[in-house]
Every structure is written in C-alpha cells, then in structure tokens.
Amino acid sequence: TARRNLELTETLRNKEKKGSLLWVLDHTKTSMGKRMLKSFLEQPLVNPAKIIDRLDAVEQLTMKPVELGELKEILSGVYDLERLMTRVMYKTATPRDLKSLSLTALKLPDIKELLKSFDSKLLNNCNNKISTLEAISNLVENAIVDEPPVNVKDGNVIKDGFNEQLDGLRNIISGGKGIIDDIAEREREKTGIKNLKIGYNRVFGYYIEVTRSYYDLVPDNYIRKQTLANCERFITDELKVAENTILGASDKIVTLEQEIFAEIRDFAATQLRLVQETATAVAQIDVLCSFATAAVNNNYTKPEIAIDGIIDIKNGRHPVVELMQKDEVFVPNDTYLDLTSNRMAVITGPNMSGKSTYMRQVALITLMAQIGCFVPADYAKISVVDQIFTRIGASDDLTAGQSTFMVEMSEVADIVKHATKNSLVILDEVGRGTSTFDGISIARAVSEYISTNRSMGCKTLFATHYHELISLEKELDGVRNFSVAVKRQGDSIKFLRKIVPGGVDESYGIEVAKLAGLPNKIINRAKELLEQLEAENKKARIAAQQIESDQISxxxxxxxxxxxxxxxxxxxxxxxxxxxxxxxxxxxxx
Incomplete structure (x- = not known):
C-alpha cells in the first residue's frame, strides 16, 4: 500500500513511470542498473552503516564530475550481463550474445581504472568485486567473428585460423569453384561442345548443360538428368564425386562450427560466479552514478543519518512535484518529528492546499535517505525508520466486496497492528467514509492509540478536516497542531502551500468547490444553506445552555x-x- 500510495515506481492514476520517484532518480545506463534501482526503492536499507556507505559514495561521485561523466559514458556501452549469463546457462545463447559478453568484458578494465580515483569504502568494494573476465573476452575475441550472425546454424561464426580442421574444410569450399571450373574446361575440350557449362540447384546438385544444337556431340558416359525446352542436363561420375566432396565439406563446416561454439559457450558457463559478482558490482556503480546525477541536476543535499528518532528537514521539497510543476515555484516546508514532544503532527487545512503533498514529501525524503540517495532539502537529519506506513485515499475494491470505507479501515487496522515506535506513519483523512460523528470518533481514537500506546508512539503525520482533533494538542503529550496557510481575497482564497504551527477551524469547502469550477448558482445556494445550518446550530446551543441553567440540579x-x-x-x-x-x-x- 505504501509503495503504491507514494508512487515509487508508477503513478496511481495512469500506472506510468513518468511522475513516479523512479522517473526522477533513474539516470541509469544499463538494464542491470535499472532493475537494481527499482529494488532499492522497494526495499530501503535499515542499517545506518550501509546507508552511510552509499551516501559517501554518492558524495564522492558528485565531487568528481569528470570521472562521473566518464563512468556514465563507459556504462552506456555495457550489455546486460545477468540476462546474457542466463542464456549461457540454459544453452540458448547466440553468437551475438557471446560477443556482447566479450565486448562488455573489454570495458571492465576501464571501469576499474576510473574507480581507483575514489577512496569511498563502497566504491572500493565494488571495484574489488569487478573481474575483468579476460578468459572469456580472450576466447571469444579469438574464436568468434566481429559481426556474427544471429543463429550459429547460419555459419560463418568461427574466425579463420582458430581451428585447423575447420580451416581445411573451408579450403575445400573455397577451392570447390576451381574444381568445377576445371571439369567444365576439360569437358568442353573433350566433347567439342563450345557452350557447355556446369550449373547447380538444390534438387539435382551439379549438372552439365548442353543446348539442342550440340546433342549429337554428347558422349555416352553422360547420364541424362533433366530435359528442358531448348537444352538437356547431364551428370557424370567425376562431377558427382566433386559434388560430394564440396557439399560434404559444407555440412561438416556447419556441424563443426556448432561444436566449437558449444565449447566456447560451456566455458563461459564455468565463469558464472565471477560474472554474477561483476554484474552486481557494475549495477551498483550504475545506480550510485544515477543518484549522483539526480543530486547534481536537482540540487539535492546529503542527509545526516541518525538513530535518536529525530527527523529534521529544512526547506524540504517533493522530488516529483517540483519537477512536474511548470507554472509555479514549489514552496518548500520544514518538518520536525521526534519520539517525545513532537511525535504526532495534526495538520488541518482545506482540500487542494498541499497537505497530502507535504506528508508524501516527508515520507519520500526519509525513503530517499534510506536508499542512500541525496534528498531535496537544504538540510536533513533522518533517523532510520523500520517501516513507512501510508493511508492516503481509498477506492472501492468491488471484487473483494469492500467499500471505500472498508478499504480505509483495513489499511488503518494494518498500521496499528504492525507499526512500531521506530516507524513513520502517514494518515490522510481517516474516518471520512462514514457519518461525521462516527468519523470524528474513529479519527480521534486512532490518534490517541498511536500517540499513547506504549508499543507505538511512532512519528506520525495526520492530515484531517475534523477540527475537533485540534484539541488533542492540549490533551495528549507529543501532539502538535499545524495548518496550511491560506490567504483570503474577497470571496476567493489562495493557497500559500506553507505549513505553519497551529490549527484552523475553517474548511473552505465552498471556496474549493468554486475553484474546481462548480457553477455560481450552486456556490451561492451552498453559501445560503451553510448560513442557515450555522444559525440553526447556534440557536440549538443557546437553547441547550438555557435549559441547563433553568433545570434543578x-x-x-x-x-x-x-x-x-x-x-x-x-x-x-x-x-x-x-x-x-x-x-x-x-x-x-x-
């Protein structure tokens, strides 16, 4: 649910890569790197030491842009070692696959040489795990032609000079034309048939062709094979022997090339462990270069990694929204959460004001830090969280027989069952799928449980329209009120996108409906009804107070x-x- 809601690898609405965090961070040059980057996003690290190692490696890459550029250029020519070795192991690799394996191996020494200019622990470890795979590249370069065919059965896969037997058979083929030409010349001289020629087709093999005007000169040892409109075709014993020699050599060449290729492929299979280790290390280098590129392009900052439970972000930005937003400048916001007096932030404000964006950006910044990537902020201190939970939006799951509210409650139930003190929880509008009083009661009960339960008390961002939850700040330790700043301009409002301390007790629902494009007739009628309801509510409160004062206690x-x-x-x-x-x-x- 969290991966889907935070749009880590694809968008919620269109299931597209563009608009996801993967789209922002993916500057990888290899297929292996792309797969590893996705796995990093879906499985962030929880070990502070490993996170710091990644961050240090990214920092060094950002500080050496020339070397970073050279690494990226070399990586762009690296083939998918993992997929190639899969085909090798299953014996489905083609000559071009082995050539790709060799061409990649030839680039590995350059990668290793460039990595020597860095002293990062992780980059050095990657360098040590990269093998130059010389045994494979030497064998393939010596044995397989520079531009091999797709299928080994097509022939011309093995280079001349690699195998003596193959070279001998090829000499027979190359000399075959001379043998046939010699036979044709001798037959013309013997028979006196000046236009005698020797041809070939797949049905009859080699044949001697004589036109009608020379039929009387055809010798007795010619065996008639085919009669055409203006000529006859014959064969001789000598021609048949020559044919068997030439065609037999062709078949043997195909068989021998297949055998030699299989031996080369089988040798490559013996190097599986080396290739796998190399592939993993190269993929990691690719991902680290991708992180460094994103950091430089988007003005990201190296986060501090802590274990004291504090998340402190100065001028944090949403990594995706700031790139997708073309018409206006993204408004950054600060965040401070800890395990004591700032455990839960209750955020109030109208729809479309930026509450969800703000909460998502905190989760994404935390996640980015824990995958070893720089973050979109001026400063960030991130304490490692063990899990990130989100309850953002909901939709009917008709196939499972669940309504929107049921889906919402299932997600909340999952959070309160599995979150720990070291988790980060994002809650957006809990309790909206039912009646107002039910919703307020559920939202408040969930807030109290998360904030006061001994096994939880985790860092929580809770956006809500229920103004009644503002009172939690005075009643519960660790709860703080925040709201989205709004500026009124006559009957309309303008969202300032700034998160400020303190709650608000206005929903601005009608103003948001107006911004959404509802007709003025509906907007004006809604205002009239709102005034009536507020007036009736006020009268009811006054009446209740009067009855209470008049009653005998x-x-x-x-x-x-x-x-x-x-x-x-x-x-x-x-x-x-x-x-x-x-x-x-x-x-x-x-």
Whole structure:
C-alpha cells in the first residue's frame, strides 16, 4: 500500500513511470542498473552503516564530475550481463550474445581504472568485486567473428585460423569453384561442345548443360538428368564425386562450427560466479552514478543519518512535484518529528492546499535517505525508520466486496497492528467514509492509540478536516497542531502551500468547490444553506445552555446540604461514635 500510495515506481492514476520517484532518480545506463534501482526503492536499507556507505559514495561521485561523466559514458556501452549469463546457462545463447559478453568484458578494465580515483569504502568494494573476465573476452575475441550472425546454424561464426580442421574444410569450399571450373574446361575440350557449362540447384546438385544444337556431340558416359525446352542436363561420375566432396565439406563446416561454439559457450558457463559478482558490482556503480546525477541536476543535499528518532528537514521539497510543476515555484516546508514532544503532527487545512503533498514529501525524503540517495532539502537529519506506513485515499475494491470505507479501515487496522515506535506513519483523512460523528470518533481514537500506546508512539503525520482533533494538542503529550496557510481575497482564497504551527477551524469547502469550477448558482445556494445550518446550530446551543441553567440540579442540592451541615457542626465536641454516625448520615447525600 505504501509503495503504491507514494508512487515509487508508477503513478496511481495512469500506472506510468513518468511522475513516479523512479522517473526522477533513474539516470541509469544499463538494464542491470535499472532493475537494481527499482529494488532499492522497494526495499530501503535499515542499517545506518550501509546507508552511510552509499551516501559517501554518492558524495564522492558528485565531487568528481569528470570521472562521473566518464563512468556514465563507459556504462552506456555495457550489455546486460545477468540476462546474457542466463542464456549461457540454459544453452540458448547466440553468437551475438557471446560477443556482447566479450565486448562488455573489454570495458571492465576501464571501469576499474576510473574507480581507483575514489577512496569511498563502497566504491572500493565494488571495484574489488569487478573481474575483468579476460578468459572469456580472450576466447571469444579469438574464436568468434566481429559481426556474427544471429543463429550459429547460419555459419560463418568461427574466425579463420582458430581451428585447423575447420580451416581445411573451408579450403575445400573455397577451392570447390576451381574444381568445377576445371571439369567444365576439360569437358568442353573433350566433347567439342563450345557452350557447355556446369550449373547447380538444390534438387539435382551439379549438372552439365548442353543446348539442342550440340546433342549429337554428347558422349555416352553422360547420364541424362533433366530435359528442358531448348537444352538437356547431364551428370557424370567425376562431377558427382566433386559434388560430394564440396557439399560434404559444407555440412561438416556447419556441424563443426556448432561444436566449437558449444565449447566456447560451456566455458563461459564455468565463469558464472565471477560474472554474477561483476554484474552486481557494475549495477551498483550504475545506480550510485544515477543518484549522483539526480543530486547534481536537482540540487539535492546529503542527509545526516541518525538513530535518536529525530527527523529534521529544512526547506524540504517533493522530488516529483517540483519537477512536474511548470507554472509555479514549489514552496518548500520544514518538518520536525521526534519520539517525545513532537511525535504526532495534526495538520488541518482545506482540500487542494498541499497537505497530502507535504506528508508524501516527508515520507519520500526519509525513503530517499534510506536508499542512500541525496534528498531535496537544504538540510536533513533522518533517523532510520523500520517501516513507512501510508493511508492516503481509498477506492472501492468491488471484487473483494469492500467499500471505500472498508478499504480505509483495513489499511488503518494494518498500521496499528504492525507499526512500531521506530516507524513513520502517514494518515490522510481517516474516518471520512462514514457519518461525521462516527468519523470524528474513529479519527480521534486512532490518534490517541498511536500517540499513547506504549508499543507505538511512532512519528506520525495526520492530515484531517475534523477540527475537533485540534484539541488533542492540549490533551495528549507529543501532539502538535499545524495548518496550511491560506490567504483570503474577497470571496476567493489562495493557497500559500506553507505549513505553519497551529490549527484552523475553517474548511473552505465552498471556496474549493468554486475553484474546481462548480457553477455560481450552486456556490451561492451552498453559501445560503451553510448560513442557515450555522444559525440553526447556534440557536440549538443557546437553547441547550438555557435549559441547563433553568433545570434543578440534584447534585448541587446535595452539595449544598452537606456544606451547610458541616458549617453548623463542631466535630471537636463529638465522640467517636457520634462522629461515625454523622459521616454515615452525610453519605446519604453523596
């Protein structure tokens, strides 16, 4: 749910890469790097030391732009080692696959040489794990032609000079034309048939062709094979022997090339562990270069990694929205959460004001830090969280027989069951799918549970329209109110997108409806109805207060009797038994 809601690899609406965090961070040059980047996003690190190692590597890459550019250029010519080796192991690799494997191996020494200019622990580890795969590249470069065919059965895969037997067979083929030409010349001289020629087709093989005008010169040893309109085709024993020699050599060449290729492929399979380690290290280099490129292009900052439970972000930005937003400048916001007095931020404000964007950006900045990437902020101190939970929006799941509200409650139930003190929880509008009083009650109960439960008490951002939750700040430790600043301009409003301390008790729902394009007739009628409802609500409150003041309070009467009797009694003059009887008598009024 969190991966989907935070749009890590695809957007919620269109299921597209553009508009996701992956789209922002993906500057990888290899297929291996793309797969690893996606796995990093879906499975962030929770070990602070490993996170710091990644961040240090990215920092060094950003500080050496020339080397970074050279690495990216080399990586752009690296083939998918993982997929190539899969085909090698399943014996489905083609000559071009082995050539791609070799061409990639030839680039590895340059990558290793460039990595020597960095002293990052992670970059050095990657360099140590990269093998130059010389055994593979030497064999393939010596054995396979520079531009091999797709299929080994097509022939011309193995280079001349690699195998003596293959070279001998090829000499027979190359000399075959001379053999046929010699036979044709001798037959012309023997028979006196000047236009005698030797041809070939797949059905009859080699044949001697004689036109009608020379039929009387055809010798007896010619065996008729085919009669055409103006010529006859013949074969001879000598021609048949030559044919068998030439065609036999062709078949043997195809078979021998397949055998040699299989041996090369099988040798490559013995290098599986080396290739796998190299592929993983190269993919990691690709991802780190991608992070460095994103950091430089988008003005990201290296976050501090902590374990004290504090998330402190100065001028944080949403990494996706700031790039997608073309018409206006993105408004940055600060965030401070801890495990004591700032555990829960209750955020109020109208729809479309930026509450969801703000909460998502906090989650994304935290996640980016934990995958080892720089973050969109002026400063960020991120304490490692063990899990990120989100409850943002909901839709019917008709196939499972669940309504919007049921889906919402299922997500909330999952959060309260599995979140820990070290988790980060994002809650957006809990309790909206039911009646107002039910919704307020659920939202408040969830807030109280998360904030006060000993096993939870986790860092939480809670956006809500229920203004009744503002009172939680005074009633619960660790809860703080925030709101989105709004500027009124006559009957309209302008969202300032700035998160400020303090709650708001206005929803601006009608103003937002107006911004959405509802006709003025509906807007004006909605204002009239709102005024009526507010007036009726005010009258009801006044009436209730009046009834309460007019009613006789039996509690007050009892309190008055007890007080009056206590004033009139001197307990110092009473015996113990009298005092006990007096207290028993007073208890009747309590």
């Amino acid at each position: 039996f509690d007050k009467i009892s309190d008055s009797i007890v007080t009056d009797r206590l004033r009139k009694t001197n307990i110092d003059e009473m015996t113990d038994s009298e005092l006990r009887d007096f207290v028993k008598d007073l208890l009747r009024y309590v």
